[in-house]
Amino acid sequence: MEAxxxxQWTHLASEGVVDGEEIICMTHFWRFSTLGEGCKLNVKGRRDPKGDIEVFPCYEKEGKIWIALEGEDNSE
Ligand code: FES
Incomplete structure (x- = not known):
């Protein structure tokens, strides 16, 4: 996904944490699914939609993670 x-443009590699299948931005606790859908949990557990983030297809091959940027398909 986008970094x-x-x-507010926090870098998720340094200020993000993984929680199950989601990454959480620790600045204001927006959460992003593997599909890039953004939301924020309220105190009662309701998911309020927030901005989405772009995600890219990726796969693991020979111990490395590869991503396909726009228009690429490198999965073969
Ligand atoms: S900057 Fe990520 S939730 Fe606010």
Whole structure:
């Protein structure tokens, strides 16, 4: 996915944490699914939609992670 949170541009590699299948931006706790859908949990567990983040197809091959940028398909 994109490196920066769409809210206030926090870098998710340094200020993000993984929680199950989601990454959480620790600045204001927006969460992003593997599909890039953004939301924030309220105190009662309701998911309020927030800005989405771009995600890229990726796969693991020979111990490395490869991503396909726009228009590429390197999975073969
Ligand atoms: S900068 Fe990521 S939630 Fe605010």
């Amino acid at each position: 920066r949170c769409p809210h």
